[in-house]
Amino acid sequence: MVDRRYREGEIQALIVLGELNDPIETPNNNFYSFYPKSIKQAQAYFRRFALDLTEVFDALVRRELAYKQGDAWLLTKRGQQAARQARRRRPPIWYWYKDFYIAIENSRAFSLYCERVYGKDLSQHGFSNVDELHWMLDLVKLDETIQLLDIGCGNGRISEYISDKTLARVMGIDYIPEAIAQAKRRTANKRDRLCFQVGNIDELDSVGKRFNVILSIDSIFFGQDLTATLANLKRLLKPDGEMVFFCGEDLSTPLRQNRLACTVYSRSREHHQHLQLKRRVATGLRKDFEAEGNRFIWENIMAESLDDANSYDSANCSRPRYLYRIWTQPAN
Numbered sequence: 001m002v003d004r005r006y007r008e009g010e011i012q013a014l015i016v017l018g019e020l021n022d023p024i025e026t027p028n029n030n031f032y033s034f035y036p037k038s039i040k041q042a043q044a045y046f047r048r049f050a051l052d053l054t055e056v057f058d059a060l061v062r063r064e065l066a067y068k069q070g071d072a073w074l075l076t077k078r079g080q081q082a083a084r085q086a087r088r089r090r091p092p093i094w095y096w097y098k099d100f101y102i103a104i105e106n107s108r109a110f111s112l113y114c115e116r117v118y119g120k121d122l123s124q125h126g127f128s129n130v131d132e133l134h135w136m137l138d139l140v141k142l143d144e145t146i147q148l149l150d151i152g153c154g155n156g157r158i159s160e161y162i163s164d165k166t167l168a169r170v171m172g173i174d175y176i177p178e179a180i181a182q183a184k185r186r187t188a189n190k191r192d193r194l195c196f197q198v199g200n201i202d203e204l205d206s207v208g209k210r211f212n213v214i215l216s217i218d219s220i221f222f223g224q225d226l227t228a229t230l231a232n233l234k235r236l237l238k239p240d241g242e243m244v245f246f247c248g249e250d251l252s253t254p255l256r257q258n259r260l261a262c263t264v265y266s267r268s269r270e271h272h273q274h275l276q277l278k279r280r281v282a283t284g285l286r287k288d289f290e291a292e293g294n295r296f297i298w299e300n301i302m303a304e305s306l307d308d309a310n311s312y313d314s315a316n317c318s319r320p321r322y323l324y325r326i327w328t329q330p331a332n
């Protein structure tokens with residue numbers, strides 16, 4: 001979570017000065033471009049959440065986080081550190097996801113899209129449709145004795161669905177406060193088996209309990225470093241527990257470095273069809289998204305779907321997808 005010493009305006013001012021003076025490239029920037037030339041350009045980072053920073057730069061100077069040189073504000077050493085930390089905790093996509101989860105709470109277009117693409121509206125933003133969820137639930141047996149952690153749970157509707165189906169005790173973690181607030185409100189009467197917490201994949205120390213199953217659907221790669229992420233998750237696993245990740249990454253090196261064993265299932269063929277379906281469904285719903293003022297969601301779907309009517313060809317697969325079932329190797 002973001003350092004409580006700083007208010008939102010100060011966080012934005014730190015990030016702006018960082019972007020202008022010491023930019024860091026990160027993947028998944030969702031429509032934010034690097035190397036802004038002015039404060040105004042840098043504020044595109046915050047989308048509609050951008051605050052008026054007129055007074056805030058001087059506040060950073062008073063806190064010895066910045067200093068003025070001519071017309072420009074520059075970060076002090078302490079300011080640079082604070083800016084890097086704020087940017088790591090709130091990359092551009094954090095503001096995108098904030099916008100997204102607020103928008104979809106009442107979006108009929110997104111609900112229709114989910115029903116048509118995933119077979120059921122669970123506010124999905126990954127690539128697992130209901131068939132894939134059920135397939136996974138057949139592999140990984142869950143019941144009321146199981147404690148499951150869902151990393152990158154969004155607004156928790158998938159976590160809730162899994163718990164409703166299996167009675168497993170599910171904790172969902174996501175770094176978007178609005179998504180977690182929606183999850184908590186919606187499941188207030190299921191507290192005996194569902195709980196949700198705002199948290200960052202890179203800062204899981206506060207989780208405070210261990211799990212039989214750790215699930216992550218298209219979220220594991222958002223951490224800073226996969227080896228460190230797996231090491232941290234391994235610590236949250238009960239003896240004999242397992243991790244279940246859907247993703248497109250090759251995890252062999254981070255798994256080896258953490259002495260973790262796995263079975264890998266290819267989902268690339270299903271994924272190819274899923275990405276084609278996304279394109280077809282979204283194309284038909286463009287006007288619905290636009291009428292709601294949610295074109296940014298439509299653009300995101302179009303960007304990650306597949307504009308290719310050809311059937312799956314394993315030799316030319318550019319978008320692989322896997323399910324990893326992972327467990328701890330006994331020490332020699």
Ligand SMILES: C[S@@+](CC[C@H](N)C(=O)[O-])C[C@H]1O[C@@H](n2cnc3c(N)ncnc32)[C@H](O)[C@@H]1O
Binds near residue numbers: 151
């Ligand atoms: C591709 S979406 C998948 C959401 C959900 N698992 C699904 O399948 O629909 C990725 C999710 O990870 C969350 N996320 C991204 N980076 C994160 C981080 N560093 N810590 C915690 N959550 C993160 C996002 O807010 C988003 O809800």
